[in-house]
Amino acid sequence: MGLPKEDPFTDFDIFGVEFIRSSAALVAVSSSVDQIQRFSVIVVNRNMYGILIVGCSQIGIMNKKNGKASWDIRAIKVFIDLFIEEVEKGGRRGTSLTKPAWTSIEENFTTKTRRVYMRIQLKNKFDTLRKEWQLWDRLLREIGLGWDAERNTVSAPDDWWEKKTEVPGYEKFRERGLQFRAELTQLFGYVATAGPQS
Template identity: 40%
Template sequence: MSMSAIEVSGEKVKVMWDKRLLEIFCDICIKEILKGNRPGTHFTKDGWLKIMTNFEKETGKAFSQRQLKNRWDALKKEWKAWKKLKGEDTGLGWNPIKRTVDALDDWWESRLKVVLEAQKFRTLGIDPEFEGKLD
């Protein structure tokens, strides 16, 4: 589970993002992208408003635009590290029990020298099904 810090009346509060919340968030973002509410590299003001509204409607959790944007940015960063880790390698396996790339230690050692920020993926990767949404 990932967490991000947010400010509430001057105090930092941790927001818990479980798998379900992340999937709902991604689905909502995908819908807004398909509707044209992310014409360039950023969502429009209306896009963020719809994301916040729909997220609250579907989860019962009211997150600010800043909280959702922080999660978006963190997911994007993780995604880039994940893609860089896998690189051009094809035919990598997926271990559904460990929830990580099924590869030999040699592969991990050589890849992690190149992509230092991907160390956490050795113990918990990005599920292939979720990978499609992030794409």
Template identity: 40%
Template sequence: MFDNADWNEENTKLLCELFAEQVTAHNRSGTHLNKSGYKNVMEKFKDKTELNYSKMQFKNKWDKMRREYANWKRLVKETGLGWDNEKKTYKAPDSRWKQLNKDYPGISKFKDGPLQFEELKSIMFEDIRNSEDDHWAPSSGVAPTNQQDAEADEAEDKDEDYEANEASDYWEEYSPEPSKGKRPAPSNWKDKGKKPKSSGGHWVQKELSKLVALSERSTASWTKEHFIASQVFVKRAEREMFMTLETPEE
């Protein structure tokens, strides 16, 4: 059971230190830490705080801090902004902050104060901050590369389930299914007993490539069936014999 995330100033500073440590140790792949990096952060954070947070909680915080860092750096390039020595942040009319926040959601938080722990966040994010992304606005209709990468990273934990489902969908399409005791002809065949127009060596090679690829990516439970199919379907006579079978049991 994981604890509810409490990102107070103390916990946030510790997290930034741990994130920066992992980046320095080359445990960041793309725009996120790799599995080893997150594992180290989770263990060290729990050891120092006795808080048990999930990998997704750390990923979400990473994404939020990366957006904040990018927004802070965007302000450096904005013209017409002043500097508030008391608040240690930029100053501008409310109308300007409103427009900036419309273009870059969340940026108006810096109206009241600077970015926290900028030095640590610079280690974490500066070398992956893309200058084109800094000027991206939702109105452009095209998400920046880093945002797409982040979305892909968030799906990392679901890859194994996805691959298993993909294998299942493929076998549903090509495996025999009972229908009144007989195996129905594949939907892409025009007449029973006839091969598709694309039949022949190229078609077999294409289908075998799919089977081999799925065998490599799927979970262990599918491996045996994929291997057998990849061996059986190489021989034309056995492919034709396979098509004569009427039930899944056969």
């Protein structure tokens, strides 16, 4: 028995998928994939084969092995834009967001991406973005570097890069610059200049 082609579960073998009902969504865990997918249920039919999803929409993806949220470029952009919006509304206190600001980001992120991530997952992504920006900012402060406009990153001879192997992370910017660098500088540049506030 197969599922309709338009159904989000098409990639799963219905007999190899474990369906778990929760208050927030339906969770599908497949032994053949490395992801847990969350779906909001529109229609559910029970029959001799178990549960058949007639209609549903994907609202979240999480890595099965380590429980980390999966991020694509669109989701990252939405997250950054929401963060900037909360900062502009006065939702940042020092280097951190207020609880109401985090709640707003959680709700709006789910609405815009149809992904349900826990606050800790969003905070982990925020910390990762901040560390990447700090590394990028450090790279830009290196003396004697040029700029590669085509790749949007710094330009330096091969021997310079080889000498910088002691700096973990620099290598990732050798072929391509920091994604969303303008937005991340808007978020973290002021904090780096002003420093933590009480």
